[in-house]
Amino acid sequence: MTTNKPPHSPEAEITVLGTLFNDPNTIEMVADDLSPEEFYNDINKTMYQILLEFHRKNKPTTPSIILEEFKQRDIKVFADYILDIESNKVSKEMLNKFVLLIKETAYRRKAISVTERVTTKMYSNDPFEEVVEEYEKEMAGMTFSSNQSRSMSTLLLDTITTLKQRWEGKGIIRTGIPTIDRVFSGFLPGQLIVIGARPGVGKTSLALTFIHNVMQQDKHCSFISLEMGAEEIAIKLLAIESRIPYKEIEAGRVKDIGQYGKDKYETLVESAGRIGDWPLLIDEKNRSINQIKSYARQLKKDKKLDLLVIDYLGLISASGGKDASLYQKVTEISRQLKLLARDLEVPVIVLCQLNRKITDQTRPRPQL
Numbered sequence: 172m173t174t175n176k177p178p179h180s181p182e183a184e185i186t187v188l189g190t191l192f193n194d195p196n197t198i199e200m201v202a203d204d205l206s207p208e209e210f211y212n213d214i215n216k217t218m219y220q221i222l223l224e225f226h227r228k229n230k231p232t233t234p235s236i237i238l239e240e241f242k243q244r245d246i247k248v249f250a251d252y253i254l255d256i257e258s259n260k261v262s263k264e265m266l267n268k269f270v271l272l273i274k275e276t277a278y279r280r281k282a283i284s285v286t287e288r289v290t291t292k293m294y295s296n297d298p299f300e301e302v303v304e305e306y307e308k309e310m311a312g313m314t315f316s317s318n319q320s321r322s323m324s325t326l327l328l329d330t331i332t333t334l335k336q337r338w339e340g341k342g343i344i345r346t347g348i349p350t351i352d353r354v355f356s357g358f359l360p361g362q363l364i365v366i367g368a369r370p371g372v373g374k375t376s377l378a379l380t381f382i383h384n385v386m387q388q389d390k391h392c393s394f395i396s397l398e399m400g401a402e403e404i405a406i407k408l409l410a411i412e413s414r415i416p417y418k419e420i421e422a423g424r425v426k427d428i429g430q431y432g433k434d435k436y437e438t439l440v441e442s443a444g445r446i447g448d449w450p451l452l453i454d455e456k457n458r459s460i461n462q463i464k465s466y467a468r469q470l471k472k473d474k475k476l477d478l479l480v481i482d483y484l485g486l487i488s489a490s491g492g493k494d495a496s497l498y499q500k501v502t503e504i505s506r507q508l509k510l511l512a513r514d515l516e517v518p519v520i521v522l523c524q525l526n527r528k529i530t531d532q533t534r535p536r537p538q539l
Contacts, residue, residue, distance in 0.1 A: 178279040179211030183272040188215060189259030190266050191222050192234075197263055198226045201270050209277035214248055217241070218256070285309045307461040344478055344518060347384020358478065358518035363509040365484070367523040374522045375399065376407060378480050381520070382451065383411045390477035391450040393470055395463060397486035401453045405446075413442035450475070459488035460504050464511050471515045479515075481508075483522035 187205070191198050202223060210216035221240050225232050234253045241248045261269065289306040336342045337359075344358040358364060368374050375398075382392055396404055410417040415435055424435075452475070457466045463481065470476035481487070489500035505521075512519040 177211065177283065178276040180269075180272050180276050181212065183269040183276075184210055184212055184215045185256050186259050186261055186269045187266065187273060188218055188222070188256045190261055190269075191219075192232060192257045193260045194263075195222075195226055195232060197266055198222060200263065200266065202226070205270050205273065209273055211276065211280070214246070214252070217244070217246060218253075282310070304459060304461055307465055344385055344390060345388065346381050347387065348380070358520070360516040360518060361513045362518045363505070363512045364518060364520045365505075365523050366520065367525050369525050374524075375404075375482055376411075378482060378520060378522060379404070379407050380411060382478075382480060383408065385478055386449045386451060389450070391470075391475045392478040392480065393452045393454060393467070393476060395454045395457060395466075395479070395481045397455070397458055398482055401455050404453050408446055409439060409442055412446055413438050415439060458486070460507050463487065464507065467511060467515060467517075471517065476515065476517055479512075479517060479519045481519070481521045483524055485524050 187201070191201070205219075207216045207220045207223070210219055218237065218241075221237060222232055225236075225240075230236070234250070234257055238248065238250055238253055285306065289302060292302045292305075333342065342360060343356065345352050346355075346357060366374055366377065378394075382394060385392055394404065406420050407417055409415070410420055413420075413435075415438060419435070420439065452470070454466065457463050467476060467479055484501065484504065487504050489504055508519055508521055
């Protein structure tokens with residue numbers, strides 16, 4: 172049976188406040204992670220604000236003092252309610268459980284609010300794509316974090332386990348180019364790799380060479396192309412796999428004899444058969460950063476993403492508004508892509524086009 176009452180936990184709110192009342196030292200444990208706005212009950216919200224303020228000023232927090240502070244703020248509260256809160260307390264070890272419950276219910280209330288606003292807009296004449304993008308942007312901004320730190324012993328144990336897996340060749344995606352693998356150790360989960368160069372020097376071809384080599388490792392990959400069409404990408408992959416020059420395939424010059432005495436067209440067909448079995452997806456529809464994030468998360472959920480490649484950074488639509496500068500847009504997109512890589516635990520490669528005018532400078536320095 173459903174209820175229209177927003178999600179909240181009176182028990183958790185009272186228990187957290189009671190624990191802070193009885194042991195002011197626990198305020199330091201929750202102050203950075205729990206905000207007053209995450210309390211549902213207005214009295215509890217104000218009481219938490221008072222406890223934080225008094226703690227910062229090293230003022231005592233007895234029931235009588237708190238009751239007097241409520242009177243000073245012209246907020247009506249019964250003394251029995253404050254005494255009832257004071258009688259509820261848990262250990263420091265259990266405190267975090269109730270803090271997380273408060274945060275989770277606050278997160279649920281915010282998600283409901285966003286969904287209700289979007290539902291209303293769906294009945295309006297607002298462009299469908301704009302409404303969906305706004306919804307994705309707001310939902311993506313609601314990051315629920317437990318803020319649970321790890322002890323050094325746990326951290327080192329996890330680190331050694333990760334390193335052992337890497338030594339065994341697990342968790343690393345090799346580029347297939349020995350020099351690059353030797354210098355950069357391949358692509359690791361959570362990495363954001365930016366490949367920057369001037370136009371026309373082969374950024375896309377390099378990325379597709381990586382993909383070609385990654386396919387031999389039985390990894391799932393998605394290539395998001397914002398510049399070239401999917402067919403053009405397919406021709407480039409055919410050129411890499413068949414070792415027939417791209418220009419020859421593009422121009423249709425594949426009827427003569429190629430290497431090893433084979434007909435080039437026959438070689439091309441055989442290459443197409445092998446590429447057709449690759450766990451590779453080419454996407455040219457998702458252009459905004461929010462669309463890319465939603466697309467990648469769905470692939471990861473379906474266990475179809477081990478590597479994400481984006482071509483290229485400058486064509487990704489940002490959500491920073493029309494007044495945002497290029498620097499602000501690139502910074503925000505880069506930040507979100509890095510967070511996406513860490514969140515999904517996959518390497519993300521993004522190509523970046525450098526300024527064409529650097530060759531005109533006396534001392535050329537790469538610029539976006």
